Amino acid sequence: MKPFSIFNTLSRKVERFEPLKPPTVTLYSCGPTVYLPQHLGNMRAYLFVDTLKRALRFHGYDVRHVMNITDVGHMTSDEDAGEDKVEKTARAEGKSPREVADFYIAQFKRDCAALNIELPPDADSTDHVSPPQSVLCRATENIGAMIALIERIIAHGYAYVAASGVYFDVEKWRGAARVGRLSRQSLDEQHAGQRLEHSPDKKSPHDFALWVLNQPGHLMQWDSPWGRGYPGWHIECSAMSMKYLGETLDIHTGGLDHIPIHHENEIAQSESATGHPFARYFVHNAFLVGMEGAKISKSAGKFPLVADLVAQGVDPLAFRLFCFGAKYRSELVFSLDALRAAQTNLNYFSEFASNVPDEAVAGPDSEWTAGYLERFSAELADDLNTPRALAVALELVHEAYTRNDKSIWSALHKLDSVLGLKLDERRLAAHAQFPAEILELQKKRDQARAERDFNRADALRKELFSRGYEVKDIPGGSTIAPRRNP
RNA sequence: GGCGGCGUACCCAAGUGGCUAAGGGAGAGGUCUGCAAAACCUCCAUUCAGCGGUUCGAAUCCGCUCGCCGCCUCCA
Numbered sequence: 297m298k299p300f301s302i303f304n305t306l307s308r309k310v311e312r313f314e315p316l317k318p319p320t321v322t323l324y325s326c327g328p329t330v331y332l333p334q335h336l337g338n339m340r341a342y343l344f345v346d347t348l349k350r351a352l353r354f355h356g357y358d359v360r361h362v363m364n365i366t367d368v369g370h371m372t373s374d375e376d377a378g379e380d381k382v383e384k385t386a387r388a389e390g391k392s393p394r395e396v397a398d399f400y401i402a403q404f405k406r407d408c409a410a411l412n413i414e415l416p417p418d419a420d421s422t423d424h425v426s427p428p429q430s431v432l433c434r435a436t437e438n439i440g441a442m443i444a445l446i447e448r449i450i451a452h453g454y455a456y457v458a459a460s461g462v463y464f465d466v467e468k469w470r471g472a473a474r475v476g477r478l479s480r481q482s483l484d485e486q487h488a489g490q491r492l493e494h495s496p497d498k499k500s501p502h503d504f505a506l507w508v509l510n511q512p513g514h515l516m517q518w519d520s521p522w523g524r525g526y527p528g529w530h531i532e533c534s535a536m537s538m539k540y541l542g543e544t545l546d547i548h549t550g551g552l553d554h555i556p557i558h559h560e561n562e563i564a565q566s567e568s569a570t571g572h573p574f575a576r577y578f579v580h581n582a583f584l585v586g587m588e589g590a591k592i593s594k595s596a597g598k599f600p601l602v603a604d605l606v607a608q609g610v611d612p613l614a615f616r617l618f619c620f621g622a623k624y625r626s627e628l629v630f631s632l633d634a635l636r637a638a639q640t641n642l643n644y645f646s647e648f649a650s651n652v653p654d655e656a657v658a659g660p661d662s663e664w665t666a667g668y669l670e671r672f673s674a675e676l677a678d679d680l681n682t683p684r685a686l687a688v689a690l691e692l693v694h695e696a697y698t699r700n701d702k703s704i705w706s707a708l709h710k711l712d713s714v715l716g717l718k719l720d721e722r723r724l725a726a727h728a729q730f731p732a733e734i735l736e737l738q739k740k741r742d743q744a745r746a747e748r749d750f751n752r753a754d755a756l757r758k759e760l761f762s763r764g765y766e767v768k769d770i771p772g773g774s775t776i777a778p779r780r781n782p
Numbered sequence: 783g784g785c786g787g788c789g790u791a792c793c794c795a796a797g798u799g800g801c802u803a804a805g806g807g808a809g810a811g812g813u814c815u816g817c818a819a820a821a822c823c824u825c826c827a828u829u830c831a832g833c834g835g836u837u838c839g840a841a842u843c844c845g846c847u848c849g850c851c852g853c854c855u856c857c858a
Contacts, residue, residue, distance in 0.1 A: 325858095326858075328858090329857085335858095337857095338858050340858070341858035344858085345858095529856085549858095550858070551857075551858030552852075552853080552858080553858065554857085554858075555786090555853080556785080556786095556853060556854060557853090557854080557855085558857095580858090581858065582852090582858090583858070584858085585851075585852090618794085621794060621795060621796095621805085621806070622794075622795060622796085623796075626788090626795080627787080627788070627851080628795085629794065629795090631793070633793050633794070633807070634793065634794040634795085634806090634807075635794095636807075636808090637793080637794065637806060637807035637808080638807085639807095640806080640807065641806065641807080643820095644806095644821095647820065647821085648821095681796075683795060683796050683797095683804080683806090686805075686806080687796080687805040687806075690805070690806070694822095697822070698821090698822070698823095745816085748816075750816055753816090753817090754816095757817095757818080768818085768820065769815080769816095769817090769819080770820090
């Protein structure tokens, strides 16, 4: 099997991927901030992580995946002033921050399920985790880990306590020559000529808050060694990733926009505390962009959601396929035409799967499928080249059709472990026992056809369609299946 | 001002020095078919924003020009 390789933002190169302790891979990805629904641009990012995870498994790795849920700490202006977004929504909706977070977490989980994005299980309340563990964890439930991490940073001399909060000492970190590894920008470049309001407590405008103090207007506050307050917005990722996955991660993912600030700061915090590398591979996904080529963002106001796909008659899994059509590092242009193209491809796979008989599932595959598995695997190994991997999958089905050989189920099923199109479910649905009245209608229609009463036959087909079933004529009879497009 | 990226057919999109510029969708024609659906076959970029250069050879490297976008502030 071709060794897996992936683009590492740290080196700006496609690198051979080698985890610290194979076959285990520790993977941390920045998750949602839960004060608004996740739009399709966000979903592309989670889809990318899901695909990476599935591809790594395809290559035999045992992936331990942690995703955070930010239910506190993101400010509307900069990192140590302004209003907490969760709180802002809470006030607007007359709910508690916890209720707001719960509401959007539930929606996030539903949307992920619709796209067949596998989320890690919810974290239980365990404090110490020795073998790396897959969890979906909330910031507000890990305040203790954050405080402990901040204490370590202070103990190492990289943070200081001021009246308005605990700040990370960026100048000191710069002295250690460790600034700008990801963004390739020096501090002076970063803020050249910028309007940057900053607290007079800070030694340098580049310093960022680890813990915020004396903001009595905030609803969410916790006790800490420095007083009542709340965490800064970078610290949760450092604290939770280390808690569940250990102090050096194999892979850290996120959107491109996280490179210059969020991940740069995460590295600074984590490495100043532990003294060793935070993450070995940083992998960043590009954006889904609107038809005018502009980024779709939360603050921009308008953006499509998973629910909008359904409203357009597009299966959410077609959105998966649509995203497969471009590499994760390329901007992808959102268009209805391209989505429909993906829907057509989904139907192609689905139709084939529906017609695979039980014997072909139980029996061995034809030997000609082996090459497809190898090519598929190689394309994934090449920096997750999903467009080519998808092309291989389409070719496999195409060849099965032209050979009229349905003995490819094991191979197809294996590909679907990465594609995530739920082909097995589709096959089973097509083989399900249909209600007797439906079968009766089908029978009546077959009869009408046999008697060449085509008006009656067409009426019965319409009747079945309106009840959610599609009949197709085949030599000597017909087949029936649930309607594809809802 | 600084940093980064993009421009490949009607649409989405691979390909970053050398076999015929992947693949999908749309479109056209055909096979099959009572019709429909599905499937299959054929066609569909002498050309990669433009110009110039390097090279035996470039969509791929270099330079310039034009157009577009992201980040530097919460953002996938």
